[in-house]
Amino acid sequence: MTDVLLIWPPHVPSYFNAGHHSPLYMVAGHLRRRPGAGRVDTCEAGTLSMNWKGVGDLLYQGRYDVIAVMNDFDAVDGLARFAEYARVLSPHSRLITFGRLSSLNPGYFRQFDLDAVVQSGDYECGVAHYVNGLAESGPETAPVAGLPGVAVRHGKNWIEPGGPGDRLAPEEWSLPDVDEIPYQDYDRFYAKDEHKFCGIPFRRELVVPAARGCPVGCEFCEVPEIFGLRERRMTVDAVIDYIRDSYARHPFEYVAFYAPTFTLDRRWVRELCERFIEGPVSPQWKCATTIHHLGEELVALMGRAGCVRISVGLETLEAEGQGGLPRNKRIEEERFRTLAQWCDAAGIELNAFVIVGLPGTSVEGTARTVEFARSLGARIRPTMYTPFHEMTGDMTTHQVARFNRQLISGEPVLGEAGDNGSGDDGTDGDGTARRPEADARYAFLFGREDRLTSVHERIPQQDPR
Incomplete structure (x- = not known):
């Protein structure tokens, strides 16, 4: 053994x-x-x-x-x-x-x-x-x-490997054992919504890893390269059984579906929603998907079935920045406005992923994207554009750490090769100043956030057991 x-x-x-x-x-x-x-x-x-x-x-x-x-x-x-x-x-x-x-x-x-x-x-x-x-x-x-x-x-x-790695069919997945996960530590991370983490504050989350792989193919996303372009998805029965068993063992208050494009298979989503509406398993839940894979009827059904938040990859509303996106990710203002109206009618919080520094975009354009989404009541989750394809095996730990969706990956790292302390890296030589454009980008991620979610108020609290 x-x-x-x-x-x-x-x-x-x-x-x-x-x-x-x-x-x-x-x-x-x-x-x-x-x-x-x-x-x-x-x-x-x-x-x-x-x-x-x-x-x-x-x-x-x-x-x-x-x-x-x-x-x-x-x-x-x-x-x-x-x-x-x-x-x-x-x-x-x-x-x-x-x-x-x-x-x-x-x-x-x-x-x-x-x-x-x-x-x-x-x-x-x-x-x-x-x-x-x-x-x-x-x-x-x-x-x-x-x-x-x-x-x-x-x-x-x-x-070197003897060939490409294997992939498992969904029925071969071993879902997480909730008895060994440190949920009390997870709760602390999610308590401050100003950090813009994915979880819902003040409520305990059960993650259900429902699908792997994604055919959308965004070049800034790691999912297709790691898990493939073909989606693999659990059966609705397996999802229901896992939620039922987990809720019986711990005081979970909502479900987070971990799937790259949750509504990619609309028939599957409709079946799941109908099962939630029928009960007895009827949790509040959230998911992430694309605007392209949503419709008014589906959003309404999701709301009736307990969905409290839908996260979508808005990325940018700048036409100049949408050229590098897959066609079904190129979103116009009116289309996003319509989605916001659907979500509002269904009682669902709309969470918009916005990419800062996406090629072809500007600081001013990103600000317009953020303000437009906020004007419709959407919650914003910004990340820094991260070109994973530019990573190399000879990078140092400091250089690799820049590819974390928070720092600008292309900037030189102080104290490493290429930094002569002269200010060529955008500082005054001692790191006390940054280029105005970089500072403006960082303001989206690290500036003060005063628009906090209230979606937890829609989720009943459980008595701790």
Whole structure:
């Protein structure tokens, strides 16, 4: 038997979305279903509730055969330190990493003291291939190699994957075990709506990972490259069963559907809504989708079925900035106004994703997009344009951390190659001033926010159990 620890190392998150954390628990569930599986533990040390002493205790006492480290766009500032702790306190353990960043920029992780990197396919498949390979070959043999979607280190060299990573059918997914998720920590992140995180403040969220993959193909989105252009979606029955079971075990107050384009399959959404209306499972819920995949009748049905928030990728209303968007993402003001009217009539909060710095857009145009959406009552969730395709494997941790949808990725990093302290990077040499355009962009993300959501008032509170 192989004992496995799945861990998110300590770091200060730049952003929090509980849906992005669900893979940690889905990979754990998948490994537990393996024939002859050993102990599989999870640890979210990235929710600001654990210190390095606690991590050290876990590593030293756990004696895990494999430690699978989850990564994300900017959750890498503690990776080198974690690897050092693991090598010192659990020297017999093999280290493998998986996550969004290693799927987009796998070469970056080869600078760390790791044994393997999942770089394509579903995370569950990559980690399971490696764990199974070790179990079959034995810990003292040469490292397993030729695995689908997994690069393996051998000495100072890396052995490339044996082919692209595998993908699971929805019925093979292991949904997160709600008994092991630190919801009290999640609640703290969502409590301040001025941070513009996806969750609803003052109410506990159950994430339901309903679908993977998306055919829309936005070039600034990681979903198609990681999970494919073809959508894979759970059955309505499976969704209902998971919600019913989870609500029976914990005091959840609303459901967050984690799906790239929730209303891509309108027939599926109608069936789900009808089931919610019929009961007995009738939660309040939210989702994210595109404006193109919504209609007046569907929005009205969603409202009757308990939907309290719809998030859409508005991105920009500037014509000059829409040329790089897929055709069905090029939205005119009147179309957005119509959607806002539908949502208002259905009692649904409209949440608009706006991209700051999108090629072809201006600061003034972004301001007009934001103000127009707000004039219709929409909540705004801004992010910085992030060209993931520009990342390279030889980047430093500071450079990679710029690709976090909050910082401008193209600006030089102070103290690194290309910065001579002369102000060429947009500062006066000591970092005390920024270029006016950059400062104006940052104002959208980090300026004071006084328009806070009230959607939690539509969601009844549960008595804690």
